[in-house]
Amino acid sequence: MGSRLFISIALISFSALSAANDFGADSQAAFLSADQAFVADVWMDGEQATVAWQIAPGYYLYGHALAFELDGATLQASIPAGEPYRDEHFGDVSIYRDQLFVALPPEAARGTLTVHYQGCADAGLCYPPTQRSFTLPPP
């Protein structure tokens, strides 16, 4: 009985203190890291490479920030139409939610692929332009 009482007291006190600690200088919504919000991957189907992003709910990628390089040379990829978005600074742009698949041209079968992307959270946070590199074909 004594140990149960002690555990109960400890849990109650911890809950009260945790609630109190939510206040103070830090005040912000919980945001995902960029790698959690935009999970990038690449796969090959024969000689066809496809870059895929899984985009967390409440987050989006900008179409105009997407870019692809193979061994440092720009690749012209076929980017699907996105959701139209009116941005005061960028003008009429496309954004992508949920998932995005970009098929790369046939020459992107071997080498170092670098993908550039940038996105934001609906709750009011933007991540800096990011780049990730992949070896093609994937190991």
Place this chain on the structure above:
Amino acid sequence: MKTWIVLLVIAVIAAAGGFALQQSMQAPDALPAQAALPSFSIADLGGEPVTPDDFPGKTVLINFWATWCPPCRDEIPELIALQDKYGEDHLQILGIALDDRARVAEYAARIGMNYPVLVVEGADGFDLMDAYGARIGGLPFNVMIHPDGRVALRHEGAVTGDEIESRLKLPTGM
């Protein structure tokens, strides 16, 4: 039964204590002492070095932003209004743009930013953000430092002018 009554009494006491602690922590005066804050000296758009220490007696709000960040741009009109309202005696906003200098200069002139705009290109700006306590590495990121050196606000993501205003250290009656 007796145990439950004891638990209930403890719960009420703990909740009251937690509430009292919460109230005290909401008051910026009562924030615990901070570890030494980083400082910096960064050139503004006119090439003059600016540091937070240039504004003794004022609350300093450091706003990390970029032109490629829509929520950052949404905040700026409110920051301009706050600088207008409190800038003479109580508040100094410093905008640190993690961006291309030419783009920032064009944007600042077009919008009429009325506080120093400092530019850091490359990763150094994000390192500075981290040093001020940023956890996500996204923008905007705001840090408010009272004249006594205490951090009154540390916020990743868009923040409203009302929240900034509520954390200002103002003389009674303002």
